[in-house]
Amino acid sequence: MQLTGLQTLITILAIALGAMLTRFTPFFLFPDHKEPPKIIGYLGKMLPAAMMGLLVVYCLKDVSFLNSPHGIPEIVAIISIIFLHKWKNNVLLSIGGGTAVYMILVQTMFK
Amino acid sequence: MIQIQKNRREKLKIAFKEAFPHTIPVLTGFLVLGIAYGVLMQSKGYSTFWAVLMSAVAFCGSMQFVAITLLTVAFHPIQAFLLSIMVNARHLFYGISMLEKYKGLGKIRGFLIYTLCDETFSISSSVTPPKTVERKYFFFAISLLDYSYWILGTFLGGMIGGFVSFNTEGLDFVLTALFVVLFLEQMKNRKNISSGIIGIVSSILGLCLFGAGNMVIPSMLIILAVLLLGKGKLCS
Numbered sequence: 053m054q055l056t057g058l059q060t061l062i063t064i065l066a067i068a069l070g071a072m073l074t075r076f077t078p079f080f081l082f083p084d085h086k087e088p089p090k091i092i093g094y095l096g097k098m099l100p101a102a103m104m105g106l107l108v109v110y111c112l113k114d115v116s117f118l119n120s121p122h123g124i125p126e127i128v129a130i131i132s133i134i135f136l137h138k139w140k141n142n143v144l145l146s147i148g149g150g151t152a153v154y155m156i157l158v159q160t161m162f163k
Numbered sequence: 164m165i166q167i168q169k170n171r172r173e174k175l176k177i178a179f180k181e182a183f184p185h186t187i188p189v190l191t192g193f194l195v196l197g198i199a200y201g202v203l204m205q206s207k208g209y210s211t212f213w214a215v216l217m218s219a220v221a222f223c224g225s226m227q228f229v230a231i232t233l234l235t236v237a238f239h240p241i242q243a244f245l246l247s248i249m250v251n252a253r254h255l256f257y258g259i260s261m262l263e264k265y266k267g268l269g270k271i272r273g274f275l276i277y278t279l280c281d282e283t284f285s286i287s288s289s290v291t292p293p294k295t296v297e298r299k300y301f302f303f304a305i306s307l308l309d310y311s312y313w314i315l316g317t318f319l320g321g322m323i324g325g326f327v328s329f330n331t332e333g334l335d336f337v338l339t340a341l342f343v344v345l346f347l348e349q350m351k352n353r354k355n356i357s358s359g360i361i362g363i364v365s366s367i368l369g370l371c372l373f374g375a376g377n378m379v380i381p382s383m384l385i386i387l388a389v390l391l392l393g394k395g396k397l398c399s
Contacts (some may be wrong), residue, residue, distance in 0.1 A: 105362025
C-alpha cells in the first residue's frame with residue numbers, strides 16, 4: 053500500500069465520481085417527467101444492439117490473430133456458441149457450452 | 164400497512180426467482196474476476212477492506228483494474244477522476260438506451276442507475292420482464308444480484324484468493340460468451356440487425372485505428388456518427 057488511508061479513500065471517491073457521472077448524466081439530461089427529444093428516443097432504440105456488438109469486440113481486443121494460437125480458441129468457442137444457440141435456443145446452455153469449449157481448448161490444446 | 168409490506172415482499176421474492184437464472188453467467192464471471200481483483204489488490208498491499216470498499220463504492224470492473232496502477236504510483240485524485248470518466252464513457256450510451264425501460268420506477272431508479280454496469284445493461288436491455296413480475300422489481304433484482312456478485316467475488320479474493328487451486332484458466336470467457344449470446348438475442352429482432360452490424364464494424368474500425376487500449380471512445384463516436392447519418396434509412 054503506497055498511499056495513506058485517507059489518500060486511498062479520496063482516490064476511490066474520485067473514481068466513483070467519474071463512473072457515476074457517466075451513469076447519471078443521461079438521466080439528468082432527460083428526466084423522467086419530460087419526453088426526451090425524438091433523436092434520443094431513436095438512439096435509445098438503436099444503441100443496445102450496437103453496444104452489444106462493441107462489447108463483443110472489446111472482449112476480444114487483446115486476441116492476437118497474427119501470433120500463435122491466432123485466436124483459434126476464441127473463434128471456435130464463438131462458433132460453438134452460435135451453433136448451440138441456433139440449435140437449442142437456450143441462453144444459459146449456449147453461454148455454458150461456449151465457455152466449456154474455450155476452457156478445454158486453452159487448458160489442453162493451446163497451452 | 165402490514166398487508167402492503169407482505170405484498171411487496173411477495174413481489175420481490177417472485178422477482179428474484181425470475182431474475183436469478185438470467186444472472187447465472189454474471190455470477191460465474193464476477194466471482195472469477197472479482198476474486199482476481201481481490202488477489203491483485205492484496206498483492207499490492209491493499210487489504211480485503213480496501214478492495215471491497217472500492218468494489219462497493221465505485222463498482223466499475225475494468226476501471227478498478229486500471230486503478231490498481233494508480234493506487235501504487237502516487238496520489239493523483241484528479242487524474243483518477245478524469246481517467247474514470249474516459250474508461251467509463253460507454254455508460255453514457257447505456258443510460259440513453261435505458262431511459263425508456265427505467266421510466267417511472269420511483270425510488271429504486273437511483274440504485275438502478277448507480278449499478279448500471281456492462282453486464283446489467285446487457286441483460287436488462289435484452290430481456291423483457293415476465294408478465295407475472297412487476298417491472299421495477301425485476302430490474303432491481305437483476306441489478307442487486309449483479310452488484311452483490313462483484314462485491315462477493317472481491318471479498319473472496321481478498322480472503323482466500325491465494326489458495327484457489329482449481330484450474331480456472333479461461334473461465335472469464337463466460338462474460339464474452341454472455342455478450343455474444345445477448346448479441347444473438349438482439350439479432351432475433353430484425354429491426355436490430357443493421358444496428359448490431361454497425362456496432363461490430365465500427366468497433367473493429369476503432370480497434371484497428373486506435374489500438375486495444377484506446378478503442379472504446381472512438382468506436383462509440385463512429386457508432387454515433389453512423390446512426391445519426393443513417394437515421395433516414397435505418398428508421399424505415
